[in-house]
Amino acid sequence: MLLLSAVLCPIALGTCLPLFRFKRRLPREIYTIAVTLITGAMVVRNAFFTQGDISFSFLRLTENVACSFRLDGLGRLFCCLVAFLWPLASLYAFEYMEHEKSPNSFFSWYLMAYGVTLGIAMAGDIVTMYIFYELLTLVTLPLVMHGMTPVRTAAGIKYLYYSLFGAALAFAGIMLVLARGSSAAFTPGGVLAGLSRGDVPLLRFGYILVFLGLGVKAAVFPLHAWLPAASVAPTPVTSLLHAVAVVKAGVFAVIRVTFYSFGADLIRGSAAQWIPFGLAAFTIVFGSVMAVREKHFKRRLVYSTVSNLSYILLGAALLSAGGLTGALLHMIYHALMKFTLFSVSGAVTTVTGKERVPELSGLGKRMPVTFAVFLFSSLAMTGIPPLSGFHSKWVLATAGIAAGGPIGIISVSVLILSAILTAGYLLFIAYRAWFSPDADPAPRRTECGWRMTFSMLAVSLTTLTLSLFSGPLTAFISSIAAGAI
C-alpha cells in the first residue's frame, strides 16, 4: 500500500497544486518541497525499512495481466536515486524559475513527473511499466514546452513524436511477451524460459523492437534527436528530467525488460545482442564527437548525456553480471555528475547570461564555487581516478574485456576514445575557465543564490563520497546484477 501511496501522493498533490492558485513564491515552494519530502520519506521507508521484495497488486486487467507494484533491488536503487535528487532539483528550480512565467503549472507537472517516475521504478510487471512509461511522456511534455515559446513548442512536438514512435515499437514487443511469456510480472532471468524453438526468432525480433522503442528515451542512436532539441527547456527540466528521470527511466526500462522479461539467455549471442550493443557503442562515440563539435554549453552537455546513456546500455548489452554492475553504477554516478553539470550551466546562464563555450574562459574567478564544482564534475566525468566516472568505466571495461572477442575490443576502445573526447569537451572548458584571464577587466564575484549553490554542492559532495567509498554501493549493485542474470 505504501508503494501505491508513494506513487499517487505526488501525482495527486501535484494535480491539486494549481487549485491553490499560489500568488506568492513562498507558499508554493513550501507546498512543493513538502510534497517531495513526504514522498521521499515514503520511498526511504519502502526502500530501507522493508525486507526482501514487497509487492502490491491494484488492478486486474485480464486473467493473466494485472497491474502491480513491486519493489526489488533494482527498483530500490532507482527509487532512491530519484528520491535523492528530486528535492535538491526542486530547490534549484525555485531559484531558477524566478525568471520564468507560470510557475504554478510548472511545479504541478513537476510533481506529477516525480510520481510517474517512481511508478516506473516500482512497476512490478511489464504492463504497469509501459503505462507509467507513456504517462511520463505526457507529464513531461508540458515541462519541455513550458512558456510555449515557438522553439520550446517545436522541441516538445519533436519529443512527443519520437516518444510515440518508440511507444508503438515497444508496444509491439511487449505484446509478444504477453502472448508467449509465462507471466507479465518481472522475474529475474526472464519469463520466456519454456519457449518453443520456432518462437525464438520472433521473440528476439520483438526484443529489438522493445530495445529501440524504450531506447527512444535512452536517446540511443538513431532515435536521439529529441534530446538535444529538448535542451531548450528550462534548466531544472534539463538537469533533472533529461539527465535523471526521463532518460534514466528509459535506460532503467531497457534493463528491466532485458533481464526481467526477455531474459539474458534468450538474447545472448544473437542479433538481438549485437544490434543493441552496436548501436550503444556507436552512440557513445557519436555523442562524444558531437559534444566536442557543439559550441552551445548546454547542448554540449546534452550530447554528453547521449553518449553516457549509451555507456549504460553498452554495459547492459554485455549481458553479464559485471556489465550490469558497471551499467547500474554508471547510471547512479552519471545521474549525479550530470545533474551537477547541468546545474552549473544553468547557474552560469542565469548569472552571466553566457551560453556559448568560448565565452566561459576566465569565468572561474568570477564564480569560483560554481566552477570548482564544474571542474570536479568534469574530472569525474572524464574518468580521472579516483573519482566516480573512473570507477564505473573500470567496471564496464573490465566486464567488456571479460566478454572477450570483438565485443571486448570494441567496448574498451569505445570507452577509452570517449573518455579522451570527454576530456576534450569538458575538462578543457573547466581549465580554461580557471586559467584564462577574464574578459572583464575588473571581474567581480557573482555567485548564484544559496539554493542553487546548495543543491550543486550537495550533489557534488555525494559524488565525491560515493566515489571514494564505493564499497557498499558496489556490493549492493553486484548482488542485484548477480540475481538478474
Place this chain on the structure above:
Amino acid sequence: MDLLLPASVFLPMLAAPVSYIIGRKSKNARNIFAMAVQVLILFPTLWLLVRALSGKDAAAFSLEGFCGLGLHFRSDGFRSLYAAVAAVMWCFTGLFSPEYFAHYRNRNRYTFFCLITLGATLGVFLSDDLYTTFIFFEIMSFTSYTWVAHEETQGAMRAAETYLAVAVIGGMVTLMGLFMLYRNLGTLSFDGMAAAAAQRDSLSALYLPGAFVLFGFGAKAGMFPVHIWLPKAHPVAPAPSSALLSGILTKTGIFGILVLSVYVFRHDASWGLAILLLGCVTMFLGAVLALFSVDLKRTLACSSMSQVGFILVGIACQCLLGEESTLAAQGTVLHMLNHSLFKLVLFMCAGTVYMHLHKLNLNDIRGWGRKKPFLAVCFLIAALGISGIPLFSGYVSKSLLHEGLLEYVHEGEGFALIAGVVEKVFILTGGLTLTYMTKLFVTLFVEKHPTEQRKYNKTGPYLTPLGHIAIGVPACLLLLFGLSPAFSMQALSFLSLPFMDAHPHAVDYFSAENLLGALKSILVAGVAYPLIVRGWMMKKEGKTRIHVNRWFKRFDLEDTVYRPFISLLLKGLGFVALGADRLLEGVLLPCGVSLLAFLARTADRLLDGWLLPGLTKAGAAAAAGFDAVFDRYLIPTMISVGTFFGRVFDNVTDAVALALKNTAFRLIRPSRGPTVGNRFTYALGSFLDKCAALLNRTVLRAHPIRTRFVPALAAAREDAEENVKHFTRTLSFSLLLFALGLLLVLVAVRVF
C-alpha cells in the same frame, strides 16, 4: 599495516585545503604552513628509507575496496628511496618557493595543487600495484597542469594545453593497456604480475597492452615520440615547478616503465630492444635539442629528456642482460637519483636568474652569474655531474650504464650489433651533454654582457639564506656522492636492487675502461664546443657574438604532426558524427518519405496511367461488346417482344373494356324528347332560320348554313340552364355573391 605509508601520501593532500583556507587570511602564514608541510613530510619518508637501509621488512599498507580494486602501498628499498627523493625535492623547492614567488599572483592555487601533487607523487612511488600507481599518476598529471598554466600567458596556456592533452591521451591509453593487462594476467600487483607472466610460455600477447601502458608512462617521462610537452612546459612553468616536473615527475613515468620492464617483461629481449631504441633516440634527440636551444630553461628541459633517454637505455639493458643485469640496474637507479638532484640544482639556479631578470634568452642573461661564486659553484657541480666528468656523481651512474651496455655488446648475442651502435651514440650524447652544459656555464658565468654587465655585477644579495640552503644543500649532496661513490651511492643502489630483481655486485668505479669512456665524451665535447657552439651557432652582431637559434622551425613534431593529426581526426570524426546526426532527420526520414511518396506516386501512376485506362478500355471494350449485343440483338428483340407483349397486354384491357363496353356495359342514353326551348329561343331560332335561308339563297350559295337554329338554340338554352344550376350551387358562387354584396355595401357606404 603501516600507517606511515598512507600518512605520507594523504597528509599533504589533506594539508592542501588547509593551506588554501589559511591563504585566504594571510599569505605569510600560508607560506610558512606549506613550507612546514613540505619539510615535515621528509621525516616519514626518510624514516621509511632508514628502515629499508637497516634491512627490516618492507612496510606495506592496503586500503581495500577503495575505488574498486583498492589501494596497495609498499615501501621496499627502491620505493622508499624514491619517496625520499621526492620529499627532498619538494622540501628544497619549498624552501626556494617563497622567495621565487614573491611577486606572483594566484599563489594560493599554486600551493594547493603543489601539495596535492606531492601526495600523489609519493603515492605513485609507494604503490604496490599498477592500479594504485595509475590512480596517483593521474591525480598527479591533472594537478601538475596548474604548474604549467600558472603564468596564464598565451605561451603558458598553449604549453599547458599540450601538457593536458598529452596527460589525458596518455592516461587513457595507459588505462586501456591496464584493462588488457588485467585481463591477461588476472592481477595488477607487481609480484602477482611477475608470477603470472613467468607462467606464460610467450609474452607476445602482452606486447600490445605493454605498448599502451608504455605510451602513457613514456609521455610523462618525456620519451620520444611523446616528449612534445616537455620542452614547452618547462620554460613557461615557474622554476620550482620546472625543477619538480623535470626532476621528479618524469621519474614517475620512469617508475611505470621500470615496473613494466622488470615485473611484466622480465628479461624479455624484444621488449628490451624496443626500450633500447626508444631510449637511444630520446637520449640523442634530447641532447641535440638542448644544444640548439638558446633559452636557459629550454636547454635544461631538453637535457632532461636526454637524461631520461640514458635511464631508458639502462632499463633496456636490464631486460636484455637477463640474470646479469646488476650493473644496468645500479646505473638506472643512480642515474635517476642523480638526475633528480642535478635538475633540482640547475632549475633553481635558472630560477634565480629569472627571478632577477625575468629573461631566459642566453643573449640577455649572459654574464649575470659573474662575481656570484656561490651560484657558479653550485651550477658547476651539477653541470659537471650531469656531463659525467670523473669525481662527480654523474660519472658513476653513467659509467654503470655504459658498462651494462658494453657487457651486452661483449656477450655478442641477440641484438649485440644494435647495442654496439647505441653504445657509440651513448658516448656521443655524453659529449654533447658536456658541450651544452659548457655553453650554458660559459654564457652565464664567463662571458660579459655587452651593455648591462655593470648592473649585473652590482646585483647585491641575490638569494635569501633559505635560497642558499635550497640550492647549496643538494649541490653538497651531489659533491658528496661524486667523491665517495662506494659508500654513498653504492649503498643506495644496493638497496634498490631487490626491486629490480638483481643481486649486489661490487664495482670498481674508476677502472681504466670507465675512465676511457668519460675521456671519449670529453674529447667529443672538446671538438664540438669550439666548432659547433662557438662557430656555427654564434653570429657576430655589432661588437659581440650572439647565440642564434639554428634549429629548423619545421622540425616541430607537435606542430607538424600531432596537432594537424588530431584536428584532422576530430574533423573526420565530427564529419561522420554530424552525418550520422543528420542521418535520421536529414536522410532516413526524407528518404523514407520520398520512398513512400515514390511508391505512392508509382502506385498512383500505375492506377491512373495503367490500371485505370486499362480497366476503362477493357471495360469500354466489354461494354461496347455488350452494347453491340444489346443493341443489335437483345434490345431489339426484347423491345419487339416487350412491345408485342406490351401491346398485347395493353390492348387486352382495352379490348376487354371495349368488348364489355360494347356488350355488357353498352351505354344506353335515356331518350329525352326533343327540347323545345322557350319562346325566346323559338322566336330567335325562327328568325335566324329565315335569315339563314335568305343568306343561303343569296350570298352563301356555295356554303350554305345547315344549322337549324331553333333546336340548336333550344339545346343551348338547356345546357346553359344546366350549367347555371351547377354554378349557383358551388361555394365560389356564394363567395362571389358575398364579395359582390360587400362591394355594394362599400359602394353604398362610400356614396352615402
